Amino acid sequence: MALRTSTTERQRRLGAELKKLREQAGLNVTDGGAFIGMGRAHLSHVEAGRTAIPTDKLRKLCHSYGCTSAPYIDALVSMSETDGKGWWTEYRRLLKPPALDLAELEAAANSLASYESLFIPGVLQIADYTRAIFRSSQQDWSDKDREKAVQFRMDRQKILTTDQPPALHAVIHESALHVRFGNADVRRRQLLHLVRMAKLPHVIIQVLPFTAEGLSAFSTPFLLVESHQSTLHTVLAETHAASAFLHDADSFTKYRSHFHRLAAAALPPLDPDVAAYDHGTHDSLGLVQHILYTLQEH
Structure with a gap:
């Protein structure tokens, strides 16, 4: 798992949104990671924007947290999949x-x-x-x-x-x-x-x-x-x-x-x-x- 040496606002925002969804579901980091076979440390890095998350796991995580808004999940996927280059x-x-x-x-x-x-x-x-x-x-x-x-x-x-x-x-x-x-x-x-x-x-x-x-x-x-x-x-x-x-x-x-x-x-x-x-x-x-x-x- 390669960690980013610096993060962009978009990467931090994606992690913050996932953390917000997890906390709204009343789950700790360990429980959240268990839904997608991801360890506590790994999910913590995702939530801090220090590493990426595959699209399939991102969608599964959102649904596991009880998120049902397709436009919102699609927005998170869009943020995750872009390389940030422009x-x-x-x-x-x-x-x-x-x-x-x-x-x-x-x-x-x-x-x-x-x-x-x-x-x-x-x-x-x-x-x-x-x-x-x-x-x-x-x-x-x-x-x-x-x-x-x-x-x-x-x-x-x-x-x-x-x-x-x-x-x-x-x-x-x-x-x-x-x-x-x-x-x-x-x-x-x-x-x-x-x-x-x-x-x-x-x-x-x-x-x-x-x-x-x-x-x-x-x-x-x-x-x-x-x-x-x-x-x-x-x-x-x-x-x-x-x-x-x-x-x-x-x-x-x-x-x-x-x-x-x-x-x-x-x-x-x-x-x-x-x-x-x-x-x-x-x-x-x-x-x-x-x-x-x-x-x-x-």
């Missing part, structure tokens, strides 16, 4: 595991809900805006590494233009539209890019204005991901210290409730198809147009 593989030497895990997670997503307080969401950034962020935050990178990291973020955005793209709902705090990453031209082009992306039928973009009340507690960015036909849910909670992937139902329910409150307090979505005279600063496009006007003065 376009992000070539960036392994440069970027840390959380960034690669996010790319893999987004690739399997059918729905994304993003809240950002100081940045435009990564999947909606233009290259020059991303480049300006990295110049200020990754000053120890070489120009070559910085450009490769910029390309990584641009490659992430391709999920929005695939044949079956995930639905994206982004709530962006107004402060992110004012923070200066790049010169006035870069910021103007970034805002115009938001307007263009809002034309996609599966993309909703809202701005949370400074005037919104009672939401100061929600300053920490987070991302809600639904994957495998919404049978699996993940929260990516961002802090200055680290990124945390949360899978438990309570966390997802809490953050989803936060997101609904933020969306309800935000201005109506960007809608480039509405005639200009119908817009004002009371909606997201009107606010973006107002900021664009101020940038033209620079």
Whole structure:
């Protein structure tokens, strides 16, 4: 039994789901392993994501635990059978595991809900805006590494233009539209890019204005991901210290409730198809147009 020297978020998630099913069935590791002829230590490694589990044993284990949801079991099988390789593989030497895990997670997503307080969401950034962020935050990178990291973020955005793209709902705090990453031209082009992306039928973009009340507690960015036909849910909670992937139902329910409150307090979505005279600063496009006007003065 070969053990992995490092594990991905997907591998840890699969193990965590199997552990959750076992505990819900009221079984210990020894009893769980007995169903599939697997020793206690071996199943412990599976639940920790340190080793794989054959598909037939995975299905038998789920049924032995009393799981009857075929879509959920199929989702676990899909996670187990994939080799985890994708376009992000070539960036392994440069970027840390959380960034690669996010790319893999987004690739399997059918729905994304993003809240950002100081940045435009990564999947909606233009290259020059991303480049300006990295110049200020990754000053120890070489120009070559910085450009490769910029390309990584641009490659992430391709999920929005695939044949079956995930639905994206982004709530962006107004402060992110004012923070200066790049010169006035870069910021103007970034805002115009938001307007263009809002034309996609599966993309909703809202701005949370400074005037919104009672939401100061929600300053920490987070991302809600639904994957495998919404049978699996993940929260990516961002802090200055680290990124945390949360899978438990309570966390997802809490953050989803936060997101609904933020969306309800935000201005109506960007809608480039509405005639200009119908817009004002009371909606997201009107606010973006107002900021664009101020940038033209620079």
